[in-house]
Amino acid sequence: MTATVENLVNQPYKYGFVTDIEVETIPKGLSEDVIRLISAKKEEPAFMQEFRLKAYRQWLKMKEPTWPHVDYPAIDYQDITYYSAPKEQEKKKSLDDVDPALLETFDKLGIPLSEQKRLSNVAVDAVFDSVSVATTFKEQLAKEGVIFCSISEALKDFPELVEKYLGSVVPINDNFFSALNSAVFSDGSFVYIPKGVKCPMELSTYFRINTEGAGQFERTLIIAEEGSQVSYLEGCTAPMFDTNQLHAAVVELVALDDADIKYSTVQNWYAGDENGKGGIYNFVTKRGLCAGKNSKISWTQVETGSAITWKYPSCVLVGDNSVGEFYSVALTNNKQQADTGTKMIHVGKNTRSTIISKGISAGRSQNSYRGLVRMGPKADGSRNYSQCDSMLIGSDAEANTFPYIQVQNNQTKVEHEASTSKIGEDQLFYFAQRGISVEDAVSMMISGFCQDVFNQLPMEFAVEADRLLSLKLEGSVG
Amino acid sequence: MIIDNSDVILSVRNLTADVDGTPILKGLNLEIKAGEIHAIMGPNGSGKSTFSKVLAGHPAYTVTGGEVIYKGQNLLELEPEERSRSGVFLAFQYPLEIPGVSNLDFLRVSFNSKRQHEGLEELDAFDFDDLVRERLDVVKMDPAFLDRSVNEGFSGGEKKRNEILQMALLEPTLAILDETDSGLDIDALKIVANGVNQLAKPENATLMITHYQRLLDYIVPDFVHVMAEGKILTTGGKELAQELEAKGYDWVKAEDVAEVAV
Numbered sequence: 001m002t003a004t005v006e007n008l009v010n011q012p013y014k015y016g017f018v019t020d021i022e023v024e025t026i027p028k029g030l031s032e033d034v035i036r037l038i039s040a041k042k043e044e045p046a047f048m049q050e051f052r053l054k055a056y057r058q059w060l061k062m063k064e065p066t067w068p069h070v071d072y073p074a075i076d077y078q079d080i081t082y083y084s085a086p087k088e089q090e091k092k093k094s095l096d097d098v099d100p101a102l103l104e105t106f107d108k109l110g111i112p113l114s115e116q117k118r119l120s121n122v123a124v125d126a127v128f129d130s131v132s133v134a135t136t137f138k139e140q141l142a143k144e145g146v147i148f149c150s151i152s153e154a155l156k157d158f159p160e161l162v163e164k165y166l167g168s169v170v171p172i173n174d175n176f177f178s179a180l181n182s183a184v185f186s187d188g189s190f191v192y193i194p195k196g197v198k199c200p201m202e203l204s205t206y207f208r209i210n211t212e213g214a215g216q217f218e219r220t221l222i223i224a225e226e227g228s229q230v231s232y233l234e235g236c237t238a239p240m241f242d243t244n245q246l247h248a249a250v251v252e253l254v255a256l257d258d259a260d261i262k263y264s265t266v267q268n269w270y271a272g273d274e275n276g277k278g279g280i281y282n283f284v285t286k287r288g289l290c291a292g293k294n295s296k297i298s299w300t301q302v303e304t305g306s307a308i309t310w311k312y313p314s315c316v317l318v319g320d321n322s323v324g325e326f327y328s329v330a331l332t333n334n335k336q337q338a339d340t341g342t343k344m345i346h347v348g349k350n351t352r353s354t355i356i357s358k359g360i361s362a363g364r365s366q367n368s369y370r371g372l373v374r375m376g377p378k379a380d381g382s383r384n385y386s387q388c389d390s391m392l393i394g395s396d397a398e399a400n401t402f403p404y405i406q407v408q409n410n411q412t413k414v415e416h417e418a419s420t421s422k423i424g425e426d427q428l429f430y431f432a433q434r435g436i437s438v439e440d441a442v443s444m445m446i447s448g449f450c451q452d453v454f455n456q457l458p459m460e461f462a463v464e465a466d467r468l469l470s471l472k473l474e475g476s477v478g
Numbered sequence: 479m480i481i482d483n484s485d486v487i488l489s490v491r492n493l494t495a496d497v498d499g500t501p502i503l504k505g506l507n508l509e510i511k512a513g514e515i516h517a518i519m520g521p522n523g524s525g526k527s528t529f530s531k532v533l534a535g536h537p538a539y540t541v542t543g544g545e546v547i548y549k550g551q552n553l554l555e556l557e558p559e560e561r562s563r564s565g566v567f568l569a570f571q572y573p574l575e576i577p578g579v580s581n582l583d584f585l586r587v588s589f590n591s592k593r594q595h596e597g598l599e600e601l602d603a604f605d606f607d608d609l610v611r612e613r614l615d616v617v618k619m620d621p622a623f624l625d626r627s628v629n630e631g632f633s634g635g636e637k638k639r640n641e642i643l644q645m646a647l648l649e650p651t652l653a654i655l656d657e658t659d660s661g662l663d664i665d666a667l668k669i670v671a672n673g674v675n676q677l678a679k680p681e682n683a684t685l686m687i688t689h690y691q692r693l694l695d696y697i698v699p700d701f702v703h704v705m706a707e708g709k710i711l712t713t714g715g716k717e718l719a720q721e722l723e724a725k726g727y728d729w730v731k732a733e734d735v736a737e738v739a740v
Contacts, residue, residue, distance in 0.1 A: 425537060426574060429536050430574040431576075433558055433561075433562050433567075433570075434588035434644060434648070435563045435592050435595070436587055440591075444587065445576060448577065448578025448579040449577070
């Protein structure tokens with residue numbers, strides 16, 4: 001062990017390249033005219049423009065939240081580009097029409113889209129800056145009645161579905177960033193699983209921010225009708241820029257009676273350099289509504305990137321016997337800051353929720369778990385179990401836990417457990433004394449620590465997530 | 479006991495070492511040959527635990543002078559994991575708990591890292607499972623401990639048994655037992671001592687570090703060294719330990735025994 005535990009160095013970020021492609025952007029800044037311009041460019045139905053303008057007017061009256069345990073300079077919202085799209089906007093019938101530079105970009109990111117190379121059991125929607133460039137397996141999914149397309153296409157082809165559900169889980173004025181997203185969102189994924197259908201493959205969206213100074217505001221809407229099932233995964237990367245980029249997404253999930261939605265995220269946005277320069281501000285609102293009885297929504301997230309993460313994937317358990325789950329691994333290194341957790345709102349009877357949160361802090365990073373469990377007055381027989389574990393690597397990292405519990409019904413049960421462990425010199429020496437290298441030791445300890453969460457990921461991605469964490473920490477200890 | 483020089487496993491000359499700038503070892507000399515069992519005894523703060531950690535390469539200790547030759551090579555040049563793979567084993571006084579890492583995985587990775595170092599093929603999970611179950615016998619350990627996290631929630635005695643199980647798998651050339659008897663009741667002490675005795679072979683060597691003579695009733699040393707203030711003050715046979723037990727450490731200091739050159 002020649003170096004010390006403090007010598008925390010990040011593995012070079014291998015997704016940090018920029019694709020040289022002609023893009024169409026609009027001037028920086030935000031106004032009603034800009035919103036009308038975005039809406040016009042996307043040839044949206046009238047209700048959508050109204051939705052946006054309403055959100056913008058609300059947003060103007062709102063203040064950026066200051067309660068998260070993160071620290072960053074004020075964001076100039078007039079210095080952001082709110083729309084950026086690769087030029088070449090004709091309707092793409094097949095992948096052959098997609099700019100080869102874009103296909104190559106996704107290839108390099110490990111998300112092959114072409115027929116020969118794509119993953120056989122995963123349908124992918126690839127989003128580049130503000131727009132979706134390709135969605136695979138659309139026709140095969142359509143045979144089952146499953147709709148999987150970009151939200152822009154859904155607005156054209158299924159406007160009544162979008163109008164019915166958009167903003168129904170995350171209201172326009174829910175928070176500052178959701179209002180901003182509602183005003184300017186450019187694209188994202190739309191999923192509709194009809195009654196009784198078990199989606200035959202994993203659905204996945206891959207988000208790529210490319211243009212410097214462009215914000216990314218994607219919007220995802222997933223609707224699972226009665227008795228249906230779907231597993232959805234999103235991945236994200238961005239080039240390395242010295243400036244910070246804003247990513248403010250909104251994800252809404254609706255599960256009707258007996259429906260089951262599993263939503264997994266592997267987030268690897270550029271995190272900034274070891275001194276905290278550059279990186280993505282990841283301010284995201286994700287919420288699932290278990291509207292129907294016996295419905296289930298499960299969030300699994302592996303958060304490794306972003307300069308700042310502010311994100312609380314939540315479940316509103318309205319239907320009786322509905323189930324909400326949150327499994328999270330949040331890793332911060334260098335000067336990253338994360339304030340992430342969940343909200344489990346128990347409304348219906350006999351609702352159950354499980355929260356398993358694993359925070360890993362290395363370098364000089366700050367990693368906070370913030371979670372709310374609320375048992376409403378009618379939530380008789382409901383239960384929650386929460387477990388929040390923190391792991392500190394080295395001696396300059398910070399881990400915090402902020403659990404909030406609100407119980408308005410004495411026929412409920414709430415359990416909370418927490419632990420803190422450390423990977424320090426002595427643990428590593430113990431491994432070394434048994435012949436095990438520092439890299440193997442860290443990877444064994446991290447895998448073990450995260451196992452409960454990785455077990456929830458679709459198989460292909462569990463291996464990937466495990467590898468990703470090891471890479472992120474490579475050279476960070478010892 | 480006349481053993482040829484080529485059987486020297488460890489040779490320590492004038493070793494000095496610091497922790498955080500404070501000198502702890504102040505000119506230590508020791509020679510250990512194949513087939514020998516040595517015991518270092520001494521009062522608290524004499525530097526005996528420091529010595530064991532310096533031999534294993536703990537990063538908190540800085541060697542400031544002297545040399546340590548292990549099987550003909552400079553031990554101090556090797557990284558801690560290389561020392562382990564080449565046969566230096568330290569049974570910890572306080573074995574660490576590693577949550578989330580199963581004991582079985584830990585043992586297998588450790589075992590295979592040594593196999594790899596020796597140019598041997600790694601054992602797969604099935605063959606390793608057979609081997610480890612056989613070795614459990616050495617310390618009469620319940621197989622249920624294999625599936626638990628390394629040392630997590632183990633009692634003091636279980637942790638020490640787990641250390642000896644690791645030793646049984648790695649078959650070290652030089653086993654250093656740091657206060658292995660501390661925290662053990664008499665039954666556990668017998669099991670652990672019995673395990674160590676089974677593993678002592680003519681081609682390897684054992685170095686026990688202990689405060690009390692008790693352990694030496696069960697693992698009988700060929701040599702007993704008394705350590706104080708960072709050096710070895712006197713060396714004798716097993717009877718020295720009994721004398722110490724009877725008269726206390728002050729006796730050695732009072733005698734002002736000149737350092738015994740090894």
